[in-house]
Amino acid sequence: MDLSLSTRTEGDRTVVVVGGEIDVYTAPKLREQLIDLVSSGQYHLVVDMEGVEFLDSTGLGVLVGGLKRVRAHEGSLRLVCTQERILKIFRITGLTKVFPIHASVEEAVSATD
Amino acid sequence: MAHVELTLSALPAHVRTARLVVVATARRAGLDDSLVDELRLALGEACSRAVGLHAKHAPTAPVTVTVTDDATGLTVMVSDYGPAAEPTSGDLARDLLDSATDDEFDDVIDPDVALAVLTGLVDDCQIDVTEGRTTVTMRWPLPATPVGVSGPGATSVSQV
Numbered sequence: 001m002d003l004s005l006s007t008r009t010e011g012d013r014t015v016v017v018v019g020g021e022i023d024v025y026t027a028p029k030l031r032e033q034l035i036d037l038v039s040s041g042q043y044h045l046v047v048d049m050e051g052v053e054f055l056d057s058t059g060l061g062v063l064v065g066g067l068k069r070v071r072a073h074e075g076s077l078r079l080v081c082t083q084e085r086i087l088k089i090f091r092i093t094g095l096t097k098v099f100p101i102h103a104s105v106e107e108a109v110s111a112t113d
Numbered sequence: 114m115a116h117v118e119l120t121l122s123a124l125p126a127h128v129r130t131a132r133l134v135v136v137a138t139a140r141r142a143g144l145d146d147s148l149v150d151e152l153r154l155a156l157g158e159a160c161s162r163a164v165g166l167h168a169k170h171a172p173t174a175p176v177t178v179t180v181t182d183d184a185t186g187l188t189v190m191v192s193d194y195g196p197a198a199e200p201t202s203g204d205l206a207r208d209l210l211d212s213a214t215d216d217e218f219d220d221v222i223d224p225d226v227a228l229a230v231l232t233g234l235v236d237d238c239q240i241d242v243t244e245g246r247t248t249v250t251m252r253w254p255l256p257a258t259p260v261g262v263s264g265p266g267a268t269s270v271s272q273v
Binding site: 056088093094097 | 125126128129132150151153154157158160161162164165206207226227229230233234
């Protein structure tokens with residue numbers, strides 16, 4: 001399955017819904033999406049990864065790059081993920097300490113810490 | 114015993130091809146479903162790393178993937194011609210953060226981070242570096258009696 005991307009606005013947050021596979025082939029699409037959002041002044045992002053079937057370190061790099069971009073504007077990047085196989089990658093790399101990871105979009109959108 | 118070998122041009126699109134072939138081979142060999150996900154992630158990680166390295170250092174050289182199943186289990190090897198060091202052993206999150214520079218926001222991940230991810234993912238993972246070539250060898254156990262093994266390619270021995 002290829003990568004699917006869609007965005008919507010919820011309050012002051014922009015929700016990026018990601019589906020499919022984030023790998024070395026598709027990660028550039030996600031990178032462009034995140035760059036476009038930050039370039040257009042959207043600095044509080046929620047990346048919904050519930051539909052992601054595959055994630056490798058290339059994808060992690062794109063998410064980390066996105067985090068650094070929004071942080072440069074005092075923004076935030078929150079993840080929504082409950083899939084154990086994806087969470088395992090974040091745990092192995094220690095990125096659970098870097099990204100706020102939420103169980104639902106509602107929770108991520110309302111989070112303020 | 115079954116053996117499948119892939120020689121891939123070092124192109125990102127072929128990482129998916131490798132994943133599909135290796136996962137299909139693993140399923141046929143009877144790898145437990147709970148381990149197939151792990152194999153898919155690990156194989157994708159190893160191939161992404163190899164393809165990324167080849168793009169920089171050996172664009173015309175192929176990446177080799179082999180899958181072998183025998184009495185000892187399922188063995189997957191990914192060989193590349195890129196330089197490599199030992200997996201980073203420190204703070205991976207810090208390595209990942211540092212790999213995206215503040216100036217250029219270069220999201221390219223240090224390939225050694227990928228090796229560290231692999232060793233974290235797979236219990237039996239061995240990384241051999243010789244003369245500019247890296248081989249990642251990963252092994253998974255197979256059930257004593259493979260599930261659904263029949264037809265062409267299956268080995269059966271009977272004595273009359």
